[in-house]
Amino acid sequence: MQRVLVLDKNRQPLMPCHPARARQLLRRGKAAVFRRFPFTIILKDRESGVTQPTVLKLDPGSNTTGLALVADFARRGKVLVWAAELRHRGAAIRKALADRRAHRRFRRFKLRYRPARFNNRTRPSGWLAPSLQHRVDTTMTWVQRLMRWTPVTSLSQELVRFDTQAMQNPEISGVEYQQGTLFGYEVREYLLEKWVRKCAYCDAENVPLTIDHIHPRSKGGSNRVSNLTLACFPCNQRKGNRDVAEFLDRDPKRLARIEAQRRAPLQDAAAVNSIRWALWRNLVATGLDVEVGTGGRTKRNRSQQQYPKEHWIDAACVGESGANVRLDPFHKPLAIQAMGHGERQRARLNRYGFPRGYKLRARSYLGFRTGDVVFCAKPKIEVFAGRVAIRFRPSFVVTGADRKVESHPKYLSMIQKGDGYAYA
Known part of the structure; x- marks a missing residue:
């Protein structure tokens, strides 16, 4: 069962607790909701506490990265306490850049007197394409967040998908x-x-x-x-x-x-291989011990423990420390979808790549921004939670798990401010 993240009154992380324990603390007024996604409570009168060694384990992927928190209890051994699957938007970034490049080339074809600019651009050492850098940045964002909300003592990463050194280059006949x-x-x-x-x-x-x-x-x-x-x-x-x-x-x-x-x-494997060392360097820069493993070892650990194939299960089985991890195969991880924070492009382009209008610079309207998680209590429909997309008029679109409705802002109440991610 997914544990609830816990902070003390000074916002220092404590060990995640069982949901029943979290409900009891909330009913008694000893805790308050700190964050909805991932669900985190903050204690009102407790300062510090005993924690167990906790490893944040990562299974980086081209489309989805698995995240798992594994605690090492003295009596129960290594137990999965929290898991998530982070879905990247690298393909969307790549498509947006390709569209921009096509529009730019078309305009320059029409306006040949403009000087070429590609010779003015330089790339620093360690440069990654934006779609690849996005994967590193979003993964590190969640590593930093979980380090603030949980007592992480070490990190574990699947460094290489395929260990070609262990395979001894089988392409050579x-x-x-x-x-x-x-x-x-x-x-x-x-x-x-x-x-x-x-x-x-x-x-x-x-x-x-x-x-x-x-x-x-x-x-x-x-x-x-x-x-x-x-x-x-x-x-x-x-x-x-x-x-x-x-x-x-x-x-x-x-x-x-x-x-x-x-x-x-x-x-996909090429994308993962491109970002693996950049991600590893960022993990080492956190100052925590970093364990690495291969995809083959992850698969062996998972197969020997007879767990199904899932990204979050692969994350729990990464490296030598994943050889004996207790988890529930029916555990429901938190689904995190990277949505971005909007776009910088101000001009709306026509089919030829020329401006046909300009977007408003304001990013909020009536106290809401696109990406906020809200409760929708519109009359004649059942109350539900969803992600809001604003318009600059009192008619917003709220997208829930199974519905999409238009609603006046007066029927919406804030659950959590948008942070660039959608949750399920």
Whole structure:
């Protein structure tokens, strides 16, 4: 069960408590709600307290990063006390930059007398593309927040998705290499990411998948990762030792797709590999001890403990410290979606990239800003909580978990000011 974060009266973090205990403190007036998301209470009359070693564990991803707080209790061992999944908006940033670049190029094509500016720009050492830097910044934002709200004593990060050193570069044909205890986990995790956890021959999901040689070894195929794919057991049996071209002679489209995908790079893995050291340097700069691990070790820890595949579970199983963690597989983590704080662009552009109007500079109206979490008590509908999008007239849009309504601001009451994230 998701624990409630606790602060003492001086806003110093204490150990998270059970929700029933938090309700009891709130009823008795000994605590007040400090923050709704993540739910945090502040004690009114208590100062300091005993805390246990707590590790904040991270499973960085291209689209979603898993966060887990694991406390080491003397009697109960390592127990998961809080978890979340942070969804990034790197793809949206990349699309916005691509649109801006297209508009800029079109305008310069129409106005050739303008001098070129690309030679004036320089990039500092360690520069990352904005969509990649966003992943580092949002992850570090939540690391810093959790360090303020929980007694974090150390950090743990999955530093590399695939340990190519442990795999000994399997792309080199004809060379045998030492197969350590993590070898199978590294290769299998690589294939699961590359083939999107589906059977390459029938697109079956959520079934046991086996590793299959695209070109059989009996006909000259190798053990290189580029010659491996995933297949469900029935497809693997039907294919046998036939070449993929012979097996899929009646399905040329699927054959072409497999041949293209086996050579394709892993875009998401490339994004994670690009940010891993930048994130690691930021974690080290916090001054806490930082443990690192590989994706193969995470998968082995999760498999040996028979936990399902989830981002927050992967975070709890990162590194050597994730080999024996007690958690409830049905635990519901906090879903955090990065939404941003609006945009700096003031001009509204037409289809050709030229200004057709300008946005108001004001960011709030009648005490509300886009992104605020509010209660909507509009007449004739059930009261619900949602995220508000303001207009510069008394008609706002409130988006809840299952509805989207327009409402006058007088029917809205504030729950939490917008901080650039949406919660569920």
